[in-house]
Each structure stands twice: as structure tokens, then as C-alpha cells.
Amino acid sequence: MFKGFYNLTSAMLSQGKRLDVISNNMANVATSGYKADTYTDTTFREYVVSRVGNKDKSDPAEIGPASYILAPSRLYTDYTQGSLEETGMPLDFALQGDGFFAVHSGDETVYTRAGNFALDEEGYLCLSDGSRVLDPNGEEILLGTDKIKGDASGGIYTEEGLLVAQLGVFSFEDNAELQRNPQGYFTGDGAEATVGTSVLWKTQERANVDLIQQMTGMMTAQRAFQSAAEVSRMYDQLMTKAATNLGNV
Template sequence: MFSGFYNLASGMITHGKHLDVISNNMANVATTGFKVDTFTGQTFDEVMYSLVGNKDKNFIDIGERSYATVPSQLYTDYTQGSFDETGMPLDFAIDDDGRGFFAIQTDAGIRYTRAGDFSLDDEGYLSLPDHGRVLDVNGEEIALVTDKISTDDFGRMYTQNGGFLGQIGVYVFEDTEGLVKDPMGMFDPGGAQPEADTVRLHHGMLERSNVGLAQQMVKMISTQRAYQSSATLTKMYDQVMSHATGDLGRLQ
């Protein structure tokens, strides 16, 4: 009798989670290298209705039904974003159709990112501000001391006199499904072991986020309307059930 509440309440929860994901995408539209998330939902396992056939308890299935939709999983779109030319000496953008990542040594371990807006820390190491030091192709930190550098197309850095300083590492995962995005927008490898790859890097450029603002706005409006509809129907359903139980009570 009250199964409709399950459908409506779960719909509100699911739409609310969807709105959270959309809001996060929109908030990071200007975040360098950010990758858009897509929300999916699924139904509870079907509730089976059975009919007791005889004294031996042999059940006969007479139908199935799902009561609720619940938040299921977030999928990250790793499609490469467009590039902005900044002219900054320590900005780099990976040009490989979204496959590779920079490796950053953080306090929580090695994390991976597409953001290449680097700087020098207090000890002269190449770093991603507020996160940690950038690693080279061998997994080692890169000491530059100065930002007066030249580079080739593959992230090899040299002094003005031609001295080799190091090569920025770009790491590729065989399967990105195991990556977990943390609250800072960095990716935890989750036990996966990436391999260093030689790919093209653009010096003095940054990769934009791949968030389509117009698309996210459309999703937000449609999801907000769905949420409001579920809330309105829940109120109406509650009134109907109140009348039904009240009338049944008077009949008794």
C-alpha cells in the first residue's frame, strides 16, 4: 500500500546526488585538467513475489518488482580538454587524447593529475602547488632551482647553457576504471601500476577542464525539475494515504 513512498523518496535521493555531481562539475569548469564526472543510478534487486503452493513449501514465482532507484556509480570522462597558451615557464599540457597523467608525490602517496600549472617549491623542486613534487620518468623528484629553462617536445628540460635538468614523467594506465578521484581532484591509482610513456608535452600551455558548461546547465535544470516533481508527488501521495487510512478506519 505504501510502496509508492519507496519510489518517490528514492527518486529524491537519486536526483539530489545527481545535482551534487553536476554542481561539482560546474564549480570546476575553470580548474586546470579537471575531468567531468557522470552520475548513474540503478534499481534495487527485484523483490520477488512467491506463492506458497503446498505443504512442502514449493514456491512458484508469480512476478517481480523493483521498489527504488539508488545512486550507483560515478564515471569519469578522461577526454582531453582544449589548450590555453599561458607563456609561463613552468606550465605544461599533455597532448595524448587524455591517456596520460603527471605523477605527484603527495603526503598521502603518489597521486596523478592532468593539471600542469607547476612552480618551484622552497627547495627548488618542480611541484604542483598545494599538492606535492612532480616526478620524472624514473619516479624521482625533479630539482630545477630556476625557472629559466628550455624544453623539447617530450618534457626534457635544460638550462640556458644546455645542461640537462630532467624529464617530466607522463604515466599511462592500462585501465583507468580503477582510478579514484579524491576531493582535491587528484587520482588515486588504487593499487594499479602505471607505466611511464613518451608523449608530446606543450610548454607554456595548460589543459582546460573538459566540462561542457551548457550541457551541465541543461542537466541541472532537468534534474532539478525531476527532484521537485518527486517532492510534490510525495506530498500528494501522503495526503492520499492519509485519506485512505482515515476512511478505512471509519468503515471499521
């Protein structure tokens, strides 16, 4: 009977984690360049269930596998292209194809698909949190003005056509090896400057979150969580009653 508590508790923990991931995806539906996460779980241990007779147990029949509890497996990030939207803003850039912008966040170089840039107080190209955008050589980009033009290779020009900076676009051998940090940036080793990705000026890449899919997943996870909680309550009442009756024997 106590094994049932393990199953039910692990189910509630797993569905709770799934709800957290879905909620985070939905909260970032308006975040430029956001990539949706998917939570997966796995069985902690499997065993074979067999049926045996009441008296003759010499010839059991295998029913199938079962598991004691669920355990977290990993988060998978969907790196597919988000929709592209023209904004008309001179400091908005979007990537079409594989690759990431690089920025300085604290003392670390991290990577992002967000291209809704701005200028900080010193005139450096940055994101809303102040992280400065880098060029292909890992140097911060000083513009000083938003009176610029951009081309498909990431070049940034004055209105007169003078090249003043180059956006760095970096790629990885395997995006699945990247990790998302608490600030929402991607971290990983082996970044290489790439020239095969188009950079769209005055454009933003929207989050690749499918709201209908996320809402369906949320309702499914909520129902599973509530069902496990209700059965767990029934288990608790049953064991309380059993313990009380045993105490009266």
C-alpha cells in the same frame, strides 16, 4: 501505496546525487586538467506488471517491466582531451594524448592531468597545494629557478640548453579502473612510464566540462527532483487522511 514512497524517495536521492556531481563539474570548469564525471543509476529490483480481468484471471496479459526503486550505479569519468591553451608561463605544461603527471601528495603517489606548476620554498616543482612533481623514476624534481625551457618529450632545460630534469608521464592499461580521491587526484595500480605522449611547454589543458551540457542536465535533474518531492507530499497528505478516517471508523 507505501511502495510509492520508496520510488519517490529513491528518485529524490538519485537526482540529488546527480546534482552534486554536476555541481562539482561546473565548479571545476576553470581547473587545469579536470576530467568531468557522469553519475549513473540502476534499478534496484525489477518485476513484471500484468493485466488481469475482473473475474477471469486465467489469461493475464503482460504489460511490461517496472522497478521499485533506483539505486546508485557508479561514476564514470570522461578522460577525453581538454582544450589546450598557450599561457606563456614557463612552469606550465600540458599533456596531449593519454597519460598523467605523477605527484607526491602526503605519503602517496597520485596522478593528475593538471600541469600548472610552481616552485615551492625549497625550489622543487610542485602544484598549488604543495604536491611535488615526480620524474620517470618517481623522484621529486628540484629546479630552483623558473628560467627554463621544455621540449615535447618532457625534458626540462636551462636557458643555455643543459638538461636538468625530466617530467614523468605515466599511463594505465585501463583508465576506467582509476579512482578520484577527495583532493581531486587519481589513484590506481599498474602505472607505467610512457614516452608516446607529447608534453607542451607554456601550455595548459583546460577542463573537458561542457557547460551547456552540464546546465541542461542540472535543469533536468532539478525538475525531476521537484516533481518527486511534490508527489511525495501528495502521498503523505493522502495517507494522513486515510489514517485519520480509519481512526474514526
